[in-house]
Amino acid sequence: MRKKRKSYNPNNISTWFEEDRPREKLLLKGKSALSDAELIAILIGSGTFEMSAVDVGKRIMGSVGNNINALAKLNVPDLTQIKGIGDAKAITIVAAIELGRRRSDILTNKKRKINGSQSVYLEMRQYLLDKANEEFWILLLNRGNYVMKALQVSVGGVSGTVADVKMIFKLAIENLASSLILVHNHPSGQLIPSHADKLLTLQIKEAGQLLDLPILDHMIFTDDGFYSFLDDGEL
Template identity: 65%
Template sequence: MSEDNSYNPRKILSWAEEDRPREKLILKGRAALSDAELIAILIGSGTVSLSAVDVAKGIMNSVNNNISELARQGIKDLMKNKGIGEAKAITIMAAMELGRRRNDIPENRRRHIKSSNDIYDEMKPHLMDKAHEEFWIILLNRANEVIKSVAVSVGGISGTVCDPKMIFNHALENKASGIVLVHNHPSGQLKASVADINLTEQLRKAGNLLDLPILDHVIFTDKGFYSFADEGIF
């Protein structure tokens, strides 16, 4: 019987080190691996002509080697890369979502909101890497501990609309004593629009009537934030 030389998988021990990310992780630890090598572990295998590391490098090149940009990719975006089918795209997206939740704190520990930095940290698991705009509220008790964070509106790339009635309904149902408003700017723009300012003032007036004060309004971006309270708008 003649030997088929069209494709013979190389044994692991004969591979170059860069093609053996699992073994590298075991020997040197996870911090020693590049982003591409970590992705290669996720996808598990490459193609006839490309190793898993080669495929992963192609994925990283497609997002300019920016892991935050990779987290914004959808299934169809990922499948544009050679060697990535639906199953592998889903695996990568699941890993990115786990990374987004890395700052979650166990629910049995109450988080205190003492500053705008605390607000930003509280919202990172919810808003980091989002490609569309969302409007959230953080409900606080009298000790400024977080009762819960709630998404009240999900919009498009350029904006979202929130319903004041929904905001205060959530606050009343959860017996909140204070409310923090948060919405993200996927564009990275750290500036309050006229609409942002008008909405904040409208909600502040309504909150004062209901004895549910609006304590701050934070504009969230992946690289920083804008706090109405810090800027003296309140």
């Protein structure tokens, strides 16, 4: 007797034609063939009574304008506001995005030389990309302008953070840095330095001159670009 073919239910992934199921599609056509929603469907594993996992994935992507960078800014509470997403699924999505970020920002053990503002921006992406709050960091360099380490100085709100000048130079001296670069992010994407930014830069620059720890640049970091005080003649 001929085996009866399983009926097709568009809301049940297990009854999809094989090449259309996300997992099978990945195996048959490769990961690049899957949409963002299908990749999310694989992560969350199941949908709801009314929606398939892919439908939930589409809803998630629709909530951020189908923008992966915007999705990366969401935290667990944000994701659980979306129908079909509980804590476990939200945690899985956040963890997957963080792994992707870490993979893309893996740096080799080879010492990295800072030779301009673009290299500062690339160095700091691993620390400041997708951050919702403003943070202040210092990039410590040796005499050859090679990166020693990046250190977080403070974390603030969405529109500002406080940088303690004494803490900045304490960290630089303890790590035997020869020079340093100041970096803080603007989650708003605003690339114009505020009056407070300019005053702080001048204050730290003058302190660095007294301590023989020159400030080579102060960068305002955003996900889409940067402002360099040095490049703009402000330092």
